[in-house]
Amino acid sequence: MTTIPPGLLPEGLSDRLPPQAEASARLARRVLDTVAGHGYERVMPPLAEFEDTLVGRLKTMRAQDLVRAIDPVSQRSLALRPDMTAQVGRIAATRLASAPRPLRLSYAGPVIRLRANQLRPERERFQIGAELIGSDSATAAVEIVNVAIEALQAAGVTGITIDFTLPDLIDNLAAGPLPLAPEEIEAVRTELDAKDAGALAAISPAAAAYLPLIEATGPFHAAMERLEALNAELGGAIDSRIAGLRAIAKPIGWDITLTLDPTERHGFEYQNWFGFSIFADGFTGEIGRGGSYAITRADGSDEPAMGFSLYPDPLIDAGFGGEAPRRLFLPLHHDPVRAAALRAEGWHSIAALTGQENGETLRCSHWLDGDEPRAY
Amino acid sequence: MTTIPPGLLPEGLSDRLPPQAEASARLARRVLDTVAGHGYERVMPPLAEFEDTLVGRLKTMRAQDLVRAIDPVSQRSLALRPDMTAQVGRIAATRLASAPRPLRLSYAGPVIRLRANQLRPERERFQIGAELIGSDSATAAVEIVNVAIEALQAAGVTGITIDFTLPDLIDNLAAGPLPLAPEEIEAVRTELDAKDAGALAAISPAAAAYLPLIEATGPFHAAMERLEALNAELGGAIDSRIAGLRAIAKPIGWDITLTLDPTERHGFEYQNWFGFSIFADGFTGEIGRGGSYAITRADGSDEPAMGFSLYPDPLIDAGFGGEAPRRLFLPLHHDPVRAAALRAEGWHSIAALTGQENGETLRCSHWLDGDEPRAY
Incomplete structure (x- = not known):
């Protein structure tokens, strides 16, 4: 293979x-x-x-x-x-x-x-x-x-x-007021599915009684x-x-x-x-x-x-429900308490690991400048 | 079967x-x-x-x-x-x-x-x-x-x-400063897992060098x-x-x-x-x-x-985290707008279907009496 x-x-x-x-x-x-x-x-x-x-x-x-x-x-x-x-x-x-x-x-x-x-x-x-x-x-x-x-x-x-x-409508009608032979039931169902009035009427006179259901x-x-x-x-x-x-x-x-x-x-x-x-x-x-x-x-x-x-x-x-969170870049040596407070406000924070990262490349709209998020 | x-x-x-x-x-x-x-x-x-x-x-x-x-x-x-x-x-x-x-x-x-x-x-x-x-x-x-x-x-x-x-500590030590023969490595690992100092020392003098890791x-x-x-x-x-x-x-x-x-x-x-x-x-x-x-x-x-x-x-x-929601019984003909407002406040509502239900049997602590939840 x-x-x-x-x-x-x-x-x-x-x-x-x-x-x-x-x-x-x-x-x-x-x-x-x-x-x-x-x-x-x-x-x-x-x-x-x-x-x-x-x-x-x-x-x-x-x-x-x-x-x-x-x-x-x-x-x-x-x-x-x-x-x-x-x-x-x-x-x-x-x-x-x-x-x-x-x-x-x-x-x-x-x-x-x-x-x-x-x-x-x-x-x-x-x-x-x-x-x-x-x-x-x-x-x-x-x-x-x-x-x-x-x-x-x-x-x-x-x-x-x-x-x-x-x-269960067809079964109930067939067993009661609009009787169908057992072998007719599936054919009636099929033509009702197809909404094919001509084919339904052609099955039998009993089947034709189901025509009003198409309408x-x-x-x-x-x-x-x-x-x-x-x-x-x-x-x-x-x-x-x-x-x-x-x-x-x-x-x-x-x-x-x-x-x-x-x-x-x-x-x-x-x-x-x-x-x-x-x-x-x-x-x-x-x-x-x-x-x-x-x-x-x-x-x-x-x-x-x-x-x-x-x-x-x-x-x-189909793309339903996509909501972009606000992404905040955290430089090295940021204040972790302030970062936690901003996360609690709904920000998603992305912390620097090396100091070489670019926050915008990481899809952040803002970076933490001291205590405040600043837009790129 | x-x-x-x-x-x-x-x-x-x-x-x-x-x-x-x-x-x-x-x-x-x-x-x-x-x-x-x-x-x-x-x-x-x-x-x-x-x-x-x-x-x-x-x-x-x-x-x-x-x-x-x-x-x-x-x-x-x-x-x-x-x-x-x-x-x-x-x-x-x-x-x-x-x-x-x-x-x-x-x-x-x-x-x-x-x-x-x-x-x-x-x-x-x-x-x-x-x-x-x-x-x-x-x-x-x-x-x-x-x-x-x-x-x-x-x-x-x-x-x-x-x-x-x-x-990867053992592999690195064995390949460098504390050399082990390839066939000794698994035995050393096993005795380190068992924390069995005697068995570890008995493998070989080279294996005995791993004794400090047990401590x-x-x-x-x-x-x-x-x-x-x-x-x-x-x-x-x-x-x-x-x-x-x-x-x-x-x-x-x-x-x-x-x-x-x-x-x-x-x-x-x-x-x-x-x-x-x-x-x-x-x-x-x-x-x-x-x-x-x-x-x-x-x-x-x-x-x-x-x-x-x-x-x-x-x-x-082990039973962690079980929090019981507040369950509110809604009698027949309750006010659906009021019920929705109470759900928004955190109530879980249990609506009557027949009028024969007992809210307490359904584990409700309260029932909706007019506009207000009333304790059973």
Whole structure:
């Protein structure tokens, strides 16, 4: 094999350098501080777990997509986490099983997978999130959506769009008011994903009954009116979903764009009645997502939960949040007490080591002249 | 195979729960803020790299101790990082090769290895550090040691002991004023590690000349006097080392305990002339280490560097830094503007979802009664 150049990294893995690394850390702090303010307490699950217990909670993850290794201690397969939500669910279901509900937990850290996909070429991502365990009510959804928005806004993100979806809508309609043969369901889903009315109608007369859902997509209030019209035709079969979406949307401020895509399913494999994606102006692809789901308790029963995860790397890659600190050059024999006082005021000091350094070359805007910073 | 209980984690991997997880995050922030104040800029290397390039910079790491996987993209072996210092060296030598020197970089994140050792049963650790690239002078060492102390003290750590060592001392003495046959060097090192004077003298008359180093160990000033006495006998052969240690010790305050163990080598496989370990009262094992080393540039030449890494997990495990936030229960229909104002004052608020919750059960000390927090 040829030698790998010393600076080459594997595809989908990369270094974050100054000032982007600092911007990423600052964004994570502000998000975590905001969710802490709402009572979400930090947990730190490990990077790796037994593959069996991890994959059991990752319904859609294929084992070959994980970074795995045989544990020399147990001779069992370990897997690196591709996601932290499942780990937080494990903690809630085991070590914190007897903690009072609702249980509010937050987390942040890197996640990694061996195989990326075309939509997301990066194999390592930074994930930050909050989970509310013990409820999946509309009230819980209101809290989760609003905490997610507040956290992003506290971090300086503007132009936020939230796209609501109803992940289990098709299954519920197919099992009830708009019956579909089992073999038709996937075809209906595919054409709804493609928003292809002609292809949907061509599947079968039963499938054609789903045509109104294609129109119930887009800006929230107009789309909701179309969804409500369908609900009226169905005799109120999805009243609870309509009421839930209305309740969640109500307290959201006007500086957020709300949209609805009731049949969107990509990435909502865990969610049941409610899901949402988060976008921000100027960034392609979603920066976060969330919704309602169920955690499997140790006894096999389900516990309702609601949460969100943010993946802020695209924001940082696009140059978000770069703030240059004020850099102060400290010549040899400077007053260390004065330098410490200036650091406490927010200066970042760069001390001379040899007396030969040039503060401007080291990107300092000022140098310490006696007691005072002086501009170059 | 038997089924793994859903809550079981592999040996050496563990969850950090509230409030320890928050204490860990707070400690990391304070350390990173302190080093940022001294001009160290954050970098974030990836969790995994090509095994060849990673191991090439990890002189003493065995490949079988790493978590490894075959990269389906390149068909090369990837390895998870067991240490971040080597990654920062790679960044300095490649992407930041042309950045002005001295280059000050900081980092923080999890590191993982497949096999633990007896001294350290944990396989995942949190590492925080700072590296000063472009100098390994005594002045650089003064900065690094003092920034490490200041960072730990800013995080609230007290009772700090710093143990200095001279990692390449034996090699230099053996190649010069106290010659040893190549096959004797390892035996001399072993007996110096064991502080076994009898066994050391028994190796050979040449080895017996190293006996004074056993006594040059312990509280700094007394040990330095013995090291200086040996230096005088050797005609000043280690003048530069003595002067370096004196220079580094001079500005260190009296609230730190300084010790010297000039032949300590465990964990200093990278360091050349200077190394140090950090301990804190009440915690067994070191909580950090650092020293001087060389980074291999892309052209094969060496660049001097100095740095430190902290591994604060033992501090957190011992209960360090747990601060309970003030938790405020928000009944249904509370004033959200008032609640936001109280969060801005530092309260963590826990909102009612159903009206059935008991704030005290949710560990709230107060509840929002109209506009004011009222104690339970």
